[in-house]
Amino acid sequence: xxxxxxxxxxxxxxxxxxxxxxxxxxxxxxxxxxxxxxxxxxxxxxxxxxxxxxxxxxxxxxxxxxxxxxxxxxxxxxxxxxxxxxxxxxxxxxxxxxxxxxxxxxxxxxxxxxxxxxxxxxxxxxxxxxxxxxxxxxxxxxxxxxxxxxxxxxxxxxxxxxxxxxxxxxxxxxxxxxxxxxxxxxxxxxxxxxxxxxxxxxxxxxxxxxxxxxxxxxxxxxxxxxxxxxxxxxxxxxxxxxxxxxxxxxxxxxxxxxxxxxxxxxx
Amino acid sequence: xxxxxxxxxxxxxxxxxxxxxxxxxxxxxxxxxxxxxxxxxxxxxxxxxxxxxxxxxxxxxxxxxxxxxxxxxxxxxxxxxxxxxxxxxxxxxxxxxxxxxxxxxxxxxxxxxxxxxxxxxxxxxxxxxxxxxxxxxxxxxxxxxxxxxxxxxxxxxxxxxxxxxxxxxxxxxxxxxxxxxxxxxxxxxxxxxxxxxxxxxxxxxxxxxxxxxxxxxxxxxxxxxxxxxxxxxxxxxxxxxxxxxxxxxxxxxxxxxxxxxxxxxxxxxxxxxxxxxxxxxxxxxxxxxxxxxxxxxxxxxxxxxxxxxxxxxxxxxxxxxxxxxxxxxxxxxxxxxxxxxxxxxxxxxxxxxxxxxxxxxxxxxxxxxxxxxxxxxxxxxxxxxxxxxxxxxxxxxxxxxxx
Numbered sequence: 027x028x029x030x031x032x033x034x035x036x037x038x039x040x041x042x043x044x045x046x047x048x049x050x051x052x053x054x055x056x057x058x059x060x061x062x063x064x065x066x067x068x069x070x071x072x073x074x075x076x077x078x079x080x081x082x083x084x085x086x087x088x089x090x091x092x093x094x095x096x097x098x099x100x101x102x103x104x105x106x107x108x109x110x111x112x113x114x115x116x117x118x119x120x121x122x123x124x125x126x127x128x129x130x131x132x133x134x135x136x137x138x139x140x141x142x143x144x145x146x147x148x149x150x151x152x153x154x155x156x157x158x159x160x161x162x163x164x165x166x167x168x169x170x171x172x173x174x175x176x177x178x179x180x181x182x183x184x185x186x187x188x189x190x191x192x193x194x195x196x197x198x199x200x201x202x203x204x205x206x207x208x209x210x211x212x213x214x215x216x217x218x219x220x221x222x223x224x225x226x227x228x229x230x231x232x233x234x235x236x237x238x239x240x241x242x243x244x245x246x247x248x249x250x251x252x253x254x255x256x257x258x259x260x261x262x263x264x265x266x267x268x269x270x271x272x273x274x275x276x277x278x279x280x281x282x283x284x285x286x287x288x289x290x291x292x293x
Numbered sequence: 294x295x296x297x298x299x300x301x302x303x304x305x306x307x308x309x310x311x312x313x314x315x316x317x318x319x320x321x322x323x324x325x326x327x328x329x330x331x332x333x334x335x336x337x338x339x340x341x342x343x344x345x346x347x348x349x350x351x352x353x354x355x356x357x358x359x360x361x362x363x364x365x366x367x368x369x370x371x372x373x374x375x376x377x378x379x380x381x382x383x384x385x386x387x388x389x390x391x392x393x394x395x396x397x398x399x400x401x402x403x404x405x406x407x408x409x410x411x412x413x414x415x416x417x418x419x420x421x422x423x424x425x426x427x428x429x430x431x432x433x434x435x436x437x438x439x440x441x442x443x444x445x446x447x448x449x450x451x452x453x454x455x456x457x458x459x460x461x462x463x464x465x466x467x468x469x470x471x472x473x474x475x476x477x478x479x480x481x482x483x484x485x486x487x488x489x490x491x492x493x494x495x496x497x498x499x500x501x502x503x504x505x506x507x508x509x510x511x512x513x514x515x516x517x518x519x520x521x522x523x524x525x526x527x528x529x530x531x532x533x534x535x536x537x538x539x540x541x542x543x544x545x546x547x548x549x550x551x552x553x554x555x556x557x558x559x560x561x562x563x564x565x566x567x568x569x570x571x572x573x574x575x576x577x578x579x580x581x582x583x584x585x586x587x588x589x590x591x592x593x594x595x596x597x598x599x600x601x602x603x604x605x606x607x608x609x610x611x612x613x614x615x616x617x618x619x620x621x622x623x624x625x626x627x628x629x630x631x632x633x634x635x636x637x638x639x640x641x642x643x644x645x646x647x648x649x650x651x652x653x654x655x656x657x658x659x660x661x662x663x664x665x666x667x668x669x670x671x672x673x674x675x676x677x678x679x680x681x682x683x684x685x686x687x688x689x690x691x692x693x694x695x696x
Contacts, residue, residue: 044332077335224457225461226455226460227456227459229455229619229623229627232690232692233492257622257689257690257691258690261619275457
């Protein structure tokens, strides 16, 4: 151990210094807790862009507090000479490298997440077949709430190897698709126009975003996809339900039979 | 070639401008930041004190009411505005700027265009009782209506419903005026209705005109003109707290100190004359905070009719209701899209059950955001509540107008 200079490095640590460092760490921890509780509570009362900016600031503020705490605590415990810093951070690196490899991997990926922002709080993402809204971004992992109100924890380290789909990418614009299968042999152009009207008359539609109705033929049915943007991403389930109901009403009115997917693709 | 009409008409300050030339009255950075912070505070306060949603005056000075209010801040005469609009449209046609047979005037709610066009000398087209028409029926209806002399549609928003079966009438109409096959006419269209239809028909390439937004200076002149009596006698209006003048409009260089009230009002109302006038009427008071003191600060420049104006921060305008559901947003948006609807129509447009529509309307009526038009039996957004409603809808992601 002496070879690494640890004895000299830590010789200046006194009880007072330890207590002082402890106080700094506790204050930093309290600050982080405060930031994590207060800002989301504050943001929940607001709407629009300011809400998203506030939510996105939580992980950044936490990182800032952690960095400032390290910068404050290290000089309290050890004399901040070049040799001492090399020794401390070298030891830290070794410990993280061997004992907490995966944890360190997630921590670093967490920092990359803050820089590259593949997902932010409020984003609707799909990772490994799980789809939901990012609720918070922690140091090691992000928390996502699915449409069925289940919390899924995603370690940031998945970022290195897994494909990640982000539906709204930091904005309020999330395209939704309502899918319908209709009996063939009907006036396709008329149905497309009527479905477009159905989307435009839905009060949940953002009419200033594109509204697209596509159609393709499958073996047994015509497959229509009504693509549009809801007023808010969190309303996607209601929006798709409403579009489907409106499209179904159009079909009933026009005498075009809807068929289920199970019929079109028999098991 | 000019795209604007003469700008000094007293009843139409700023004249008519092309729709894409419209911009909100300029304001200082300090006021913008203050406005944004106020907005955040208001959003945080909503829910904490819901009883404060309705309009309130935060001062206890006697308000102007009845005859006095009508004398100092009368409603504009729609007939005079109709004449002014007609003159300016003629100017545009003579200048060759407006070459189409149909002139389209798009204006924000409360601008008075629809009322003015109802006073037009042209043949007025009124909407059919049943707005749910097939494409064939809509074509036949327009064939019948447009055959004849020059016509005017005072408010196009009355001719449709945002419903699967309620679009055919306007779709047919826009197809006709796009090809200039609708005879000679003038169309008034609410900015909210227009916004929906240009999104629904992205290929629609008409060139609508609109009323220029009122700047603080134009607003002062307009209020001054409205308040002047037949003999041209002016009115003096001064701030209750510091005695600075709001009216009469300054003429040339003057040593009289003027308040920035109308500038702030123009910003608050986004240049919308109807909204500005509604707020202006609520700011007028019969006496200042301390009698006599104002005279010492600023001597009177006009003998005779004088009223007092309370500062805008002494008014608490109606605020948007805090609700976990979408019902208030849907109802308010539908009312603005159509310029007013009955409960039955609201049910059709919003797909909300009628009972739910009634509950939501009751909440909005209490908050002074909506009132019932006794004549037409429709519910309408109030001019005082309009700034809060527009902001609320924009924050909630609804498509809003460009004004």
